[in-house]
Amino acid sequence: MKKSALCLTLTLLAASSALMAQTTVSPYDLKLPAASQDNASPQNAAQLTYKAKKKSTTVKPLSRLAVGGGVSLMGINMQAATNINQYLNVRGAGNYFNYTVNNITTNGFNVGGKANFATGGVALDYYPFPSHGFRLSPGVLFYNQNQITANGVGAAGSSISLNSVKYYSETANPLTLNGILGLNTRKQAATITTGWGNMIPRKGGHWAFPFELGAAFTGVPTVNVGLTGYACTTQVDAAISGPSCVNMATNTTAQSNLTTQVNKWKSDLNPLQVYPIFSFGVTYSFPIR
Secondary structure: OHHHHHHHHHHHHHHHHHHHHHHOOOHHHOOOOHHHHHHHOHHHHHHHHHHHHHHHOOOOOOOEEEEEEEEEOOEEEEEEEEEOOOOEEEEEEEEEEEEEEEEEEEOOEEEEEEEEEEEEEEEEEEOOOOOOOEEEEEEEEEEEOOEEEEEEEEOOOOEEEEOOEEEEEOOOOOOEEEEEEEOOOOOOEEEEEEEEOOOOOOOOOOEEOOEEEEEEOOOOOEEEEEEEOEEEOOHHHHHHOOOOEEEOOOOHHHHHHHHHHHHHHHHHHOOOOOEEEEEEEEEEEEEOO
């Protein structure tokens, strides 16, 4: 009986040992998952870090909105932008400025004037390196009302030259000039700019300080001048309303000389077919979805 019990016990121990041998795995036989092995490699760790950084520059399309303001050569600057993809933003910009001066005396004329600046446009901002601020921006001005107006009233005996003919302001009915300098030929104009600063930072954050430099292809400035009142071709006649004094608004010779002179001014302005763009400011971006 004892021998039978001993044999049964030995049989059970042998079976247990065989089972443990089948189920026990040496620590040296353990294999890490492929991803864990890669992570353990310094080279692959660097790759994962790069991928993490690359991922941080990506934002969902149309997921953020940026608004801001600043100053530009067209006046007070206002901007809004949203992201299209990792490399592109679409941006709208407007500029506004009014300035008036009066009672400035120059060459015997009492002059007043007003600068009226108002523009609006859109641009596509391309960032070849999304995590950096450098960009290229083609765009279009769809609204352009930049112009300068001026008027001047001549004191008795003050003069202007039109087509090399000198006209003296009459005492009783002084010569009056009205002029408009339009800073464009085309109300709609293509633009191209470059700059630094992403209104929607791809590295995260809310604030940006963009600046922009470029040009709007507005065409040659326009010049319009009107004359009223009386002027004389001699200074003596100007004092006594003599025979050489004429109504500048209706006299054919005076209007012909005015037209010739304005054409000369336009010719002088012909090289100025682009309007410079320069602006800088501050913007704030936030998620919208």
